[in-house]
Amino acid sequence: MKHYLLLAASITVLGLSACKKNDADSPSATSTMAGSEDTGMAAGGATDPAMAPDVAASSPAQTFANDAAASDTFEIQSSKLAQDKAQSSKVKAFAAQMIKAHTDSTAKLKAAAAKSSPAITPMPQLNATQQQALDDLNAKSGADFDTAYIQAQTQAHEMTLDKLKAYAASGENAPLKAFATTLIPTVTAHLNMAKGL
16 A cells, blocks of 8 residues: 555656646747847737737747738738828828738738748737837827827838848848848838838
8 A cells, every 4th residue: 555655646746847847848938929029020919928829939030920920010000090090191191002012011921931941920910019109109190190100110110121131131041031132122112201201
């Protein structure tokens, strides 16, 4: 009888030790947004990164794809707000261009990600900074909205441009590197347009 109790206690202790080790080694025990900055590219809709699905980039290519997808989502969502809330016709016209351009960019990103080996699925998860900017825009209207939208567009395009240039220079995924390279002139033009509003 003593042997059975000793064996049962040993199994329990070993089982608990294994659970603790697995918890410490699990990706959820570490930062779920490793390698992803809290600014710049993002496109999705989660408001709390801690509640987001584990889209921690398992590779720099996945991080870049996620950031690019999030950037497009932010541009599209903020520009849709501008279509409704902006006072300036120039701002509304710029917003319409952004919706079209970033919808096209999303399609190009998905195509490049699909060509990757292994294929990558971009996760358009807005980071906390992007979500806050979107919330701030949603609370404004008229001239106040126009000012805030122009500022948000300028900052977002600057961040996106930095990430595109970095990945174009040193990215390891050929299809995504080509995507980044071809998008640099477009994003540069958008940034200049935003600064000129």
